[in-house]
Amino acid sequence: MTRGLLTEFDLHLFNEGSHSRLHAKMGAHPVADGCHFAVWAPNARSVHVIGDFNDWDKSAVAMELRGDSGIWEAFVKDARVGQRYKYHIRSRFKGYKVDKADPFGFYHEQSPATGSVIWPRAYEWGDAAWLKRRAKANAHREPMSIYELHLGSWRLKPEEGNRWLTYRELAPLLVDYCREMAYTHVEFMPVMEHPFGGSWGYQITGYFAPTSRYGSPQDFMYLVDTLHQAGIGVVLDWAPSHFPADEHGLKFFDGSHLFEHADPRQGHHPDWDSAIFNYGRNEVRSFLLSSAFFWLEFMHADALRVDAVASMIHLDYSRQPGQWIPNQYGGNENLEAISFLRRLNEDAYREIPGVQIIAEESTAWPMVSRPVYLGGLGFGFKWDMGWMNDVLKYMALDPVHRRYHQNDITFRSMYQYAENFVLPLSHDEVVHEKSTLIGKMPGDEWQKFANLRLLHGCMFAQPGKKLLFMGGELAQWREWDYETSLDWHLLQYPPHQGVQRWVADLNRFYAAEPAMHRLDCEPGGFQWVDCADADQSVLTFLRLDGQGRQVLAVFNFTPVPRHGYNIGVDVGGPWVEALNSDASQYGGSGLVNGPLVEAWPGQVHGRPYHLSLTLSPLALMLLRPAGQQ
Structure with missing residues (x-):
């Protein structure tokens, strides 16, 4: 009788559709004196294990059908780790015969070869501390x-x-x-x-x-x-x-x-x-x-x-x-x-x-x-595929036309908490002649880089988790090709270095500042300050952590600097410009605010204080009260 790993309870759960750990019993499982095999083929007339251990003889090792479960089992004595194998299946229908790789195979030959490989499952993990920490974390409130x-x-x-x-x-x-x-x-x-x-x-x-x-x-x-x-x-x-x-x-x-x-x-x-x-x-x-x-x-x-x-x-x-x-x-x-x-x-x-x-x-x-x-x-x-489509469509516009499409960049606020969102700038957007992220940006070379930094800023400032496909942080000009490496050589050029540094600093700020991530999935994490200044293509909103911390996000989607631009805030006194995508270290013009900006009494946007800022060209500015650092 075949020595199988599957119990009657395993078969019951499998046929019931509720077994979630079949990988522990199905496929090839080597032991000291051979290997257990199990495969599901309910409409087979016969199934044989073929492989290096029997010179691929299609009749040498017949498998046994386990009741009416549809699972065939065999134990092959002296079958060893590293040997290749397949299942030779003769169907009940029309004399169909075929050699199949193991659906539960743990290791397979490298393409174009198609065999499965007997392989052990043992590994000594060293990540217990990570798994313990992960189990206690609230992912929706974590960066x-x-x-x-x-x-x-x-x-x-x-x-x-x-x-x-x-x-x-x-x-x-x-x-x-x-x-x-x-x-x-x-x-x-x-x-x-x-x-x-x-x-x-x-x-x-x-x-x-x-x-x-x-x-x-x-x-x-x-x-x-x-x-x-x-x-x-x-x-x-x-x-x-x-x-x-x-x-x-x-x-x-x-x-x-x-x-x-x-x-x-x-x-x-x-x-x-x-x-x-x-x-x-x-x-x-x-x-x-x-x-x-x-x-x-x-x-x-x-x-x-x-x-x-x-x-x-x-x-x-x-x-x-x-x-x-x-x-x-x-x-x-x-x-x-x-x-x-x-x-x-x-x-x-x-x-x-x-x-x-x-x-x-x-x-x-x-x-x-x-x-x-x-x-x-x-x-x-x-x-959030809707956001991805809207923001890329908006950013591809010449800035002179963006005033007529303000809704493309603000519409997300109508649904941004309807789901727990991830904001993706994924591989799908940089293939099939769609161009790369920087290739989608309008303007001369300087403006393209500025717009790309602004696009990255749009993702990080919005509520939701973040995803960026490799190469986007390098400002790669060439579409992604699965057969070639990223264009790492671009980092010898300052504009590409600047984009990479900008993404890294956005990541650090997003992770370190609770207002930027704690309420990514809860409505209390976002407030508009002003979404209506379409004429100047300016947007302002607050990110909040629900415990008193806040970050003001200010977007200027045009290449025109705007001086003395008043923005209403709820906290008076000094504010710090934490990040500005137009800073010289990112490849920008260096037109920044700081080191401190005072919020003076005087109502603007329905708030009791206001900041008078210089809006950098094609830039995101992130500010927070000096006292909350």
Whole structure:
């Protein structure tokens, strides 16, 4: 009889759709005298384990079906760590035969090879202090500034043929850079195993394996561990919305549409030519729940950013009439996907202290980041795609025209606390001929850099957590290319140095000043001073911490300096200009206020005191009362 790891209770939870730790029992698990294998293939007539241990003989090791669970098991004596393997599946249908990689594989061969690899799961973590601290923190009231990056193209090794860095090579470099730039978190574009590099990792075949492009699973653990020990959180992109059609992957796994819907109106994604998970199938729900828990719990990730949520919850996403099937009530809501996401969020927040699940959701779906018990989807945060589109559209305008589009830059205040938002300037905005962030900016070269600094200031001053894709802090001119390194050589030039220094100082101020982050997700954290001066394209508002601290944000969206500009405040006496994007160290003209500015009695903007400021050209100024430092 096969020696299996799965208990009857495991099988019950798996078939019920509630198992969240299948990675501990499914796939390949080496022990001293061999290896346990388990795979789900309910419509297979037979399944054989093939690999280096049996010369890939398709009949040597027959697996045994475990009751009516659909799971096949085998124990292979003397199968060793490092050996490659696959499952040879003979379907009950039409004589279909195929060799499949392990859906629960912990390690896979490097693309273009497609085999799975027997590999141990042990690792000695050193981040207990980080996890304890994280569990006690209120993430919504903590600073969160995320540096989004693609591991393969952040830096290359030119002296070794421009190869990418390994996880272990990346670890100290990334820690040093994040400390230098004062980021609180990094976000990795998908590290899950994927066959096509051009998908940037979003076409996943290995939902339980870090890509072998950069090293072993333990090497990836070392990267996470090193970041945690340095006080830097780790966010992972996770794509449960679709998967590729590669023969060795999940699609048509056992000669049936096992993981995906059979009807292409439900099971085929027209934008990405990929398959869509059948969220209504219990075993698929267990598979995806377990994948999420694997990365959050086993691999110690602090957060998952769930990709393309809109495509999951809308049956008609990117489809024309007649190309989709309404739900049982005639609507376009994918009730099974909604149910799955709610279950995922409830389970993760209940069982793994301090983690976050972040939705990339691009529509106006209500209550994405509100609790399930209130009718929400249960996410902790949601990307504010509306803000991203509005601010980029506004900043691309010639400043002379901005006076006619003031609403683009102020509209967010109407909804900014409707969700717990992350403000993203992500990879999607610097590819596919959209130009880079600095490339989108209008004006001559000086104005482009000034506008870019102003764009970064817009993100940091607004309520919400922050996300910037790599290269944005360098003012990179060239669109991101996943096969080449960032243009680090640009930092030899003062304007690029200035933008980088500006982002670093914004990060430090955002983290150090409670008024800038404590009420990022609560309405008491923001007050308009004046949003109506469209003629001069000036905006002023306060950020507050609810305990008496405040920061005044003043934006001049034109290149015209304005002297003696009066702004109402509630606190009299001296104020300090903490940051000014026009300061000379950032590449600006050096037209700044300070070191102290007096707030005199006299009502302006309905407030009892006022500051008379010089508004620097194309600049953000952040001021606070001198007494609160």
